Amino acid sequence: MFVRAYLRASTAEQDAHRARARLDAFAEEHGFSIAARYIENESGAKLVRPELFRLLGDCQPGDVLLTEQVDHLSRLTEPDWRQLRAEIEAKQVRIVALDLPTSWGLAAPSDDFTGRMFAAVNAMMLDVLAAVARKDYEDRRRRQAEGTAKARAAGVYKGRRENTARNEGVAAMLQAGSSWLQIQEAMGCSRGTIAKVRQRLNSAAAVQA
Known part of the structure; x- marks a missing residue:
């Protein structure tokens, strides 16, 4: 069993490395080592995340995906979450999140019955927290849109x-x-x-040519 840590932040202004100390401390406390870390700055509302799927591609059955919070893994719509969860289940990957205590037992070897019991409870809780994370995301987006609309109406919106x-x-x-x-x-x-900056460089080069 390998433990692979997934560290995600939504934007470049946020630090995806911030959770590393907490994950390392959790691993030490529970007596295992983190074999690899996968770090990316992408929205949890996007299904297409290169590092997350590279992690899943590297996994073998029984490996652990360790993350700080469930919403680092998913703020997805229900159809996208079902697709991601199907990929996780197909790879037989165990999800362990620091904010989901029911998952902590999956990071340790166990007998077949105990492992299946933990997995069943954890799957249910993952579904609940993934739905909560999506609702929180949609609520924040709605509030941001309302604030932007008010700022524009007042003539003070600067982007x-x-x-x-x-x-x-x-x-x-x-x-x-x-x-x-x-x-x-x-x-x-x-x-x-990076893609935006690359596009600017290409446009500038085309003008100079």
Whole structure:
């Protein structure tokens, strides 16, 4: 059994590495080691997340996916959550989340009956928390949209300010031939941000040509 940690943050402004100390402490407390870490800056409302699916692709039956919170794994719609859960079940991966105590027993070896009991209870709780996480996401989006509408009506909406210093660093690394993964790790940005900067560089190069 391998334990693979999944660390996710929604945006480049958030630090996906922040949870590492908590996951390491949990692993030490429960007597196991984390074999690999998969880190990405992507929304939990998106099903397509490269690092999450790379983690699942690396897993063997019985491996553990360790994450800080269930909403780091899913803020998905119900159909997308069913699809992700089907992938997890097909790989026979055990989900252990720090905010889901019913899952903690899955990180330790157990007899067949106990393992099946833990898995059944955990599957039910995962469904509940995934639904709660999606509702929280939708509520926050609704409140943000209402706030934006009010700001626009009052003539004070300015939109999100671009992180120009970070984007200049991304551009420099792209021009130096760095891989997207290296840029993500160095700059703490999403693949979407890199794609936007890459598009700007290509547009600028086309104009100069």
